[in-house]
Amino acid sequence: xxxxxxxxxxxxxxxxxxxxxxxxxxxxxxxxxxxxxxxxxxxxxxxxxxxxxxxxxxxxxxxxxxxxxxxxxxxxxxxxxxxxxxxxxxxxxxxxxxxxxxxxxxxxxxxxxxxxxxxxxxxxxxxxxxxxxxxxxxxxxxxxxxxxxxxxxxxxxxxxxxxxxxxxxxxxxxxxxxxxxxxxxxxxxxxxxxxxxxxxxxxxxxxxxxxxxxxxxxxxxxxxxxxxxxxxxxxxxxxxxxxxxxxxxxxxxxxxxxxxxxxxxxxxxxxxxxxxxxxxxxxxxxxxxxxxxxxxxxxxxxxxxxxxxxxxxxxxxxxxxxxxxxxxxxxxxxxxxxxxxxxxxxxxxxxxxxxxxxxxxxxxxxxxxxxxxxxxxxxxxxxxxxxxxxxxxxxxxxxxxxxxxxxxxxxxxxxxxxxxxxxxxxxxxxxxxxxxxxxxxxxxxxxxxxxxxxxxxxxxxxxxxxxxxxxxxxxxxxxxxxxxxxxxxxxxxxxxxxxxxxxxxxxxxxxxxxxxxxxxxxxxxxxxxxxxxxxxxxxxxxxxxxxxxxxxxxxxxxxxxxxxxxxxxxxxxxxxxxxxxxxxxxxxxxxxxxxxxxxxxxxxxxxxxxxxxxxxxxxxxxxxxxxxxxxxxxxxxxxxxxxxxxxxxxxxxxxxxxxxxxxxxxxxxxxxxxxxxxxxxxxxxxxxxxxxxxxxxxxxxxxxxxxxxxxxxxxxxxxxxxxxxxxxxxxxxxxxxxxxxxxxxx
Numbered sequence: 020x021x022x023x024x025x026x027x028x029x030x031x032x033x034x035x036x037x038x039x040x041x042x043x044x045x046x047x048x049x050x051x052x053x054x055x056x057x058x059x060x061x062x063x064x065x066x067x068x069x070x071x072x073x074x075x076x077x078x079x080x081x082x083x084x085x086x087x088x089x090x091x092x093x094x095x096x097x098x099x100x101x102x103x104x105x106x107x108x109x110x111x112x113x114x115x116x117x118x119x120x121x122x123x124x125x126x127x128x129x130x131x132x133x134x135x136x137x138x139x140x141x142x143x144x145x146x147x148x149x150x151x152x153x154x155x156x157x158x159x160x161x162x163x164x165x166x167x168x169x170x171x172x173x174x175x176x177x178x179x180x181x182x183x184x185x186x187x188x189x190x191x192x193x194x195x196x197x198x199x200x201x202x203x204x205x206x207x208x209x210x211x212x213x214x215x216x217x218x219x220x221x222x223x224x225x226x227x228x229x230x231x232x233x234x235x236x237x238x239x240x241x242x243x244x245x246x247x248x249x250x251x252x253x254x255x256x257x258x259x260x261x262x263x264x265x266x267x268x269x270x271x272x273x274x275x276x277x278x279x280x281x282x283x284x285x286x287x288x289x290x291x292x293x294x295x296x297x298x299x300x301x302x303x304x305x306x307x308x309x310x311x312x313x314x315x316x317x318x319x320x321x322x323x324x325x326x327x328x329x330x331x332x333x334x335x336x337x338x339x340x341x342x343x344x345x346x347x348x349x350x351x352x353x354x355x356x357x358x359x360x361x362x363x364x365x366x367x368x369x370x371x372x373x374x375x376x377x378x379x380x381x382x383x384x385x386x387x388x389x390x391x392x393x394x395x396x397x398x399x400x401x402x403x404x405x406x407x408x409x410x411x412x413x414x415x416x417x418x419x420x421x422x423x424x425x426x427x428x429x430x431x432x433x434x435x436x437x438x439x440x441x442x443x444x445x446x447x448x449x450x451x452x453x454x455x456x457x458x459x460x461x462x463x464x465x466x467x468x469x470x471x472x473x474x475x476x477x478x479x480x481x482x483x484x485x486x487x488x489x490x491x492x493x494x495x496x497x498x499x500x501x502x503x504x505x506x507x508x509x510x511x512x513x514x515x516x517x518x519x520x521x522x523x524x525x526x527x528x529x530x531x532x533x534x535x536x537x538x539x540x541x542x543x544x545x546x547x548x549x550x551x552x553x554x555x556x557x558x559x560x561x562x563x564x565x566x567x568x569x570x571x572x573x574x575x576x577x578x579x580x581x582x583x584x585x586x587x588x589x590x591x592x593x594x595x596x597x598x599x600x601x602x603x604x605x606x607x608x609x610x611x612x613x614x615x616x617x618x619x620x621x622x623x624x625x626x627x628x629x630x631x632x633x634x635x636x637x638x639x640x641x642x643x644x645x646x647x648x649x650x651x652x653x654x655x656x657x658x659x660x661x662x663x664x665x666x667x668x669x670x671x672x673x674x675x676x677x678x679x680x681x682x683x684x685x686x687x688x689x690x691x692x693x694x695x696x697x698x699x700x701x702x703x704x705x706x707x708x709x710x711x712x713x714x715x716x717x718x719x720x721x722x723x724x725x726x727x728x729x730x731x732x733x734x735x736x737x738x739x740x741x742x743x744x745x746x747x748x749x750x751x752x753x754x755x756x757x758x759x760x761x762x763x764x765x
Contacts, residue, residue, distance in 0.1 A: 020207060020208065020209040020210075021049045021204060021207045021208050021209065022049065022209055023048065023049050023050035023053070023208075023212070024048055024049070024050065025048060025049045026038070026047065026048060026049075027041055027042075027046055027047060027048055027049060027051065027052050029049075030049060030052065030200060030203060030204045030207075031200075031203050031207075032196075032199060032200045032203055033200060037192065040189060040190060040192065041189070041192075044189055049204055049208070052200070052201060052204055053201065053204060053205070053208075053233050053237070054259075054710045054711060055186065055197070055201070056184075056186075056236055056237075056259075056710075056711060057184035057185050057186055057236075057237065058185065058186065058187050059185050059249060060182050060183065060184055060185060060239065060245070060248045060249060061079040061130065061132055061182070061183045061185055062079055062182055062245055063079060063081060063130060063178065063180065063181060063182070063183045064180060064181050064182055064241065066079050066080060066081040066130075067079060067080055068104060068107065069082065069102075069103075069104045069107035069108065069109045069144075070104075070107045072109070072135045072144050073135065074135055074136055074137040074144060075134070075135065075136075076134070076135050077132070077133070077134055077135075078132070078133070078135055078146075079130060079131070079132045080102065080104075080109060080130070080131045080132075080146075081128065081129070081130050081131075081154065082102035082103055082104045082109065082128070082129060082131070083102065083103050083104070083126060083127070083128055083129075084100065084101075084102060084123045084124065084125055084126065084127045084128075084129055085101040085102065085103045085108065085125060086100075086101050086125060087099065087100040087101065087119075087120075087122075087123045088120070089117060089119075089120045095114055095115050096114075096115060096116070096117050097112055097113070097114055097115075097116075098112070098113045098116040098117070098119045098120060099111070099112055100112075100113075100119075100123060102129060102131065109131075109144060109145065109146065110138075110143060110144075110145040110146075111131060111133075111145065111146050111147075111149050111151075112145060112146075112147050112148070113147075113148055114147075114148065127153060127154075128153075128154040129151055129152065129153055129154060130151065130152045130154055130178070130183075131146060131149045131150070131151050132149055132150045132151075132185075133146040133147070133148065133149030133150060134146065134147070150185075152178075152185075152193070152194060152195060153195075154178050177198050177199065177202060178195070178198075181238075181241070182239045182241075182243065182245065182248065183198070184198060184201075184237050184238070184239075186198070186201075201237055202237070202238070205233065205234055205237065205238070208230070208233070210230065212228070212229045212230045213229075213746075214228060214229055215266075215746050215747050215749075215750035215751075216261075216262065216265060216747065217731060217738075217739045217740075217743040217744070217747060218743065219738035219739050220265070220727045220730075220731065220739075223727065224257075224261060224723060224727075225254075226254075226257070226258045226261060227254050227255065227258050228258075229258070229262070231255070231258075232254070232255040232256075232258035232259050232262075233255075233259075234255075235253065235254070235255035236253070236255040236256055236259060239253065239255075250716075251711075251713075251716065256711070257720065259711045260711050260712045260713075260717050260720055261720050261723070261724060262711075263709055263710065263711050263712040264712050264714075264717065264720055264721050264724035265724040265727060265728060266747075266750065266751045266754045266755075267724070267754075267755075268721070268724045268725045268727075268728035268729075269728040269731060269732065269747060269748070269751045270751050270752075270754075270755050271505050271725075271728070272725075272728045272729050272731075272732045273732055273748070273751075274505040275326075275505055276732055278323065278324060278326055278483075278505065279323040280323065281323055281324055281482075281483050282322075282323070282482045282483065283321065283322055283323040283324035283325070283482055283483055283485065284319075284322075284324075284348075284351070284353065284427050284482050284484070284485065285320060285321060285322040286319040286320055286347050286348060286351045286353075286427070286485075287320075287350075287351055288316055288319070288320050288347060291350065292346070292347055292350045292351075295346050295350050295379065296312075296343050296346050296347070298379055299342065299343075299346065299375050299376055299379050300339070300343075304336070304339070305336065305511075305513045305514070306513060307331075307335070307510075307511045307512055307513035308336050308339070308340055308511065308513075310509075311329060311340055311509045311510075311511055312340055312343050312344070314327070314507075314509045315327060315329070315340070315343075315344050315487065315509065316344075316347060318485070318507065319344065319347050319348070319428075319485055324482070324483040324484065324485055324486065325485035325486060325487065325507075326485075326486050326505060326506045326507065327486070327487055327488070327506055327507045327508075327509055328488045328489075328490070328499065328506040328507070328508050328509065329341070329487055329488065329489045329490075329509050329511070330489075330490055330499070330508065330509065330510050330511070331489075331490075331491065331510065331511030331512075332491070332511070332512075332514070332646075332681070332682035332683070333491050333642065333643060333645070333646025333682060334514055334518060334646055334649065334650055335511040335512075335513065335514055336511060336514075337489045337491065337511060338368065338371060338489075339375070340511070341357065341430050341432075341487060341489055342371075342372065342375055342376060344428060344430070344487055345357070345376075345409055345428060345430065346376075346381075347428075348427040348428035348485070349381060349408045349409065351427065352425065352427075353425050353426065353427025353428065353484075354402070354405065354407065354408055354409075354410060354423050354424060354425055354426050354427060354428075355408065355409045355410065355426075355427065355428045355429075355430065356410045356412070356416055356423065356426060356428070356429050356430070357372075357409065357410070357411045357412075357430040357431075357432065358412060358413065358414070358416050358417075358429070358430070358431050358432065359411070359412070359413060359432045360413070360414075360432070361413065361615075362387045362388070362389060362413055362592055362595075363595060363599065363615060364432065365385065365387055365411055365412055365413050366385065366387075366596060366599075367621060368411050368432070369383065369385040369411045371621075372409055372411060376409065381408050381409060382401075382406060382407055382408045382409070383407070383408070383409045383410075383411065384398050384401055384402065384407040384409075384410055384411070385398070385411050385412060386398050386399070386402070386410060386411070386412035386413075386415050386416060386421065387412055387413050387415050387592070388413060388414070388415045389591075389592040389593075390415075395415075399420055399421055399422070402421060402422065402423055402424070403422040403423070403424060404424060405423075405424030405425055410423070426484045427484050427485065428484055428485045428486075428487065429484050429485070429486045429487070430486075430487045430488075430489060431486070431487070431488045431489065432489045432490075486506075488506060491643065491646070512683075518649060518650070518652075519649065519652070519653075519654050519655065520649070520680050521645055521648060521649040521655045521656065521657050521680055522654065522655070522656050522657070523645065523656075523657040523658075523659065523676050523677045523680075524656070524657075524658050524659070524677065525633070525658075525659045525661065525673050525674075525676075525677055526658060526659070526660055526661070527660070527661055527662075528660060528661065528662045530660075531660065534629055534658055534660065535577050535578075537627070537656075537658075538550075538578075538609065538627055538629065539578070539581075541626055541627045541656075542581060542608045542609065545624075546624055546625070546626040546627065546653060547602065547605065547607070547608055547609065547610070547622060547624050547625040547626070547627075548608070548609045548610070548625065548626070548627035548628065548629065549609075549610050549611075549612060549625060549627070549628040549629070549647060549648070550569070550573065550609060550610070550611045550612070550628075550629045550631065551612055551613070551614070551628065551629070551630045551631065551644055552565050552566040552569060552611070552612075552613055552631050552632065553613070553614065553631075553632050553635045553636055566585070566587055566611060566612070566613050567585065567587075569611060569631070570583065570585040570611040573609065573611060574611075578608075578609055581608045581609060582606065582607050582608045582609070583607065583608070583609045583610075583611060584598050584601060584602055584607035584609070584610045584611065585598070585610075585611050585612070586598045586599065586602075586610055586611070586612040586613070586615055587612065587613040587615055588613060588615045595615075598610070602622055602625075603621075603622050605624060610625075614636075614640065614644065621647075621650060622647070622650070623650045623651035624651060624653075625647065625648050625650070625655075626648055626649075626651070626653050626654065626655040626656065627648065627655070627656050627657075627658070628644065628645060628647060628648045628655075628656075628657045628658070629658045629660060630644060630657070630658070630659050630660065631660045631662070632660070632661070632662050633659035633660055633661055633673060633676075634661045634662075634665045634666070634669035634670075634672070634673065635669075636672075637672070637689065638672045638675060638676070638685055638688060638689040638692065639685070639686065639689050641659070641672065641676050642676070642682055642685045642686075645657045645676070645680075646682075657676070659673055659676060659677075661673070668692055671688070671692065672688075672689075672692070675688050690715055691715055731744055731747060732744075
């Protein structure tokens with residue numbers, strides 16, 4: 020009998036040679052093979068008669084090859100195949116398919132799947148570019164050849180008269196080959212498959228057994244709903260999807276529990292601290308800001324480390340909330356590190372912090388890679404001696420030479436650009452300086468001490484600093500549950516008063532004269548404008564030249580009488596800073612820029628943004644760019660200019676930008692269009708690699724998995740035994756390490 024852990028080469032029909040091919044696709048064991056699911060199903064239980072077909076429908080047709088041939092047109096060769104059922108005939112066409120001319124022989128049985136269309140000239144029905152599969156072809160890839168006549172007959176019974184699973188081919192391994200080999204594996208699979216999900220959890224969700232799920236997902240029962248199969252909503256699919264999500268959430272829940280068992284800093288939050296926070300507020304906070312600060316402050320008062328994600332749309336006021344959290348830590352005698360992904364954003368935070376906090380007497384330093392060596396040494400000395408209370412910087416904060424005296428709070432802005440490991444590296448820099456910060460903390464249980472006075476107790480073991488992750492990229496809740504599942508979530512869902520929605524319009528290149536005239540009118544009214552060009556990684560050099568070229572054209576011809584500046588990533592830090600400051604002070608009326616302005620530039624007087632080649636930007640990036648305007652009370656306009664033909668997906672992105680300013684709606688669509696892997700970059704972000712689940716489609720199951728995982732970790736109780744919890748945790752650790760590709764937990 021086969022176990023799920025049995026190497027795949029021992030399945031009949033595989034062998035070492037094909038085993039190597041499968042290994043290249045991540046299929047190493049019988050379990051991996053059985054998780055290679057059909058990407059769709061064909062209803063060959065009742066295949067459509069050719070005479071029943073209607074234009075516009077998707078259909079499966081099983082018929083006999085009558086004739087085929089290649090004919091050439093001026094533009095391309097077209098392969099034509101005629102399939103028959105009795106007297107009824109159906110034409111099939113493939114473009115540029117010379118490779119098919121020796122594929123078909125008259126009399127062969129073939130299954131076809133595709134969209135039925137009506138030929139405009141002959142009005143005959145046809146299928147263009149159908150997927151096809153030979154049903155009577157005895158030759159199939161396999162280490163042991165085609166086998167005997169009985170095996171052939173058994174194989175053919177898997178093809179017709181049932182709902183048939185369709186697998187993605189791997190090289191010469193066809194869908195038909197996968198059907199035969201997976202069926203063999205299931206026939207020989209041990210009946211004693213353990214079920215690591217506790218019985219109470221299975222009962223809550225009505226989950227079928229693992230063995231039944233594996234059988235039915237590949238070989239559906241005759242009465243199974245075809246719609247449920249295609250949408251992955253059969254009991255078999257639900258069991259396998261929940262299985263994956265549950266063990267991810269179980270691991271994340273365990274991580275959360277372990278974090279709460281660590282020694283943290285119980286920050287004191289009294290009237291002195293509250294007064295210090297009120298003193299720095301430049302405006303009346305929104306209800307959302309008050310709610311979020313309350314959540315953060317409650318976490319900081321607890322004796323274990325805070326791990327919180329602060330999520331807010333562009334312009335929702337995350338930075339001021341971050342500064343309020345920083346004051347809590349500073350007023351308790353601790354240092355705060357604020358890490359940003361770019362020098363421009365780090366500088367922006369530094370300028371904001373000085374404007375808001377320096378008058379209140381807080382000492383702020385900036386540490387970036389471009390600082391001169393002497394200046395860097397001086398800043399590092401202030402950090403290690405504890406003189407610097409708020410340390411703002413880039414990845415330069417991670418360097419070994421940077422040592423904190425008493426790091427109490429780490430704020431990470433735009434965290435997905437760093438990755439989890441860099442966040443952990445900064446968190447571990449607590450208590451490394453000349454004077455251990457833990458010696459400066461009160462461990463009596465009443466929280467940390469104020470800035471003055473000696474500690475009441477000897478140094479305790481090093482405490483983990485609190486962590487606040489801030490992101491302006493709205494992350495749909497489904498993704499946040501997996502990507503940031505070890506963090507508590509706070510959402511700023513309200514813009515500060517006085518902000519007006521940005522009007523977004525889309526236009527083609529030939530409308531540019533009207534656009535430039537509109538920009539001129541806005542500048543004449545005393546406002547400023549951005550003109551943005553894309554920088555694409557594959558061809559960054561030429562794209563950069565495009566921005567420079569347009570800067571010359573705009574400054575030399577179109578807006579020769581206006582003050583036009585240029586900002587891009589290749590400028591040295593000092594020149595970037597100079598251009599940015601000039602634009603902020605109103606000395607430049609128009610700023611031609613690349614995506615370097617996506618984060619960090621805050622100019623309330625800028626009311627227009629023109630984005631050239633907008634179809635070449637991602638949806639989240641377009642939204643981030645648009646967020647640079649609309650920061651004042653004046654009405655703002657974002658104009659998306661397109662060049663050349665726009666793809667269907669590109670048009671969907673542009674339409675979404677025109678329809679809504681809601682970053683969360685945009686993020687949902689962006690996730691839907693690009694998928695979770697591309698949304699952040701799967702490996703860098705630490706997103707698990709799912710084989711069955713899709714966190715967009717399976718949002719409700721993800722919520723259920725999170726709820727059930729929390730209940731299991733909280734057990735044992737009347738429903739769940741300690742033995743069941745132990746089995747689940749053993750299975751979870753194996754999954755995290757070997758299947759999900761994540762670090763081990765627990």
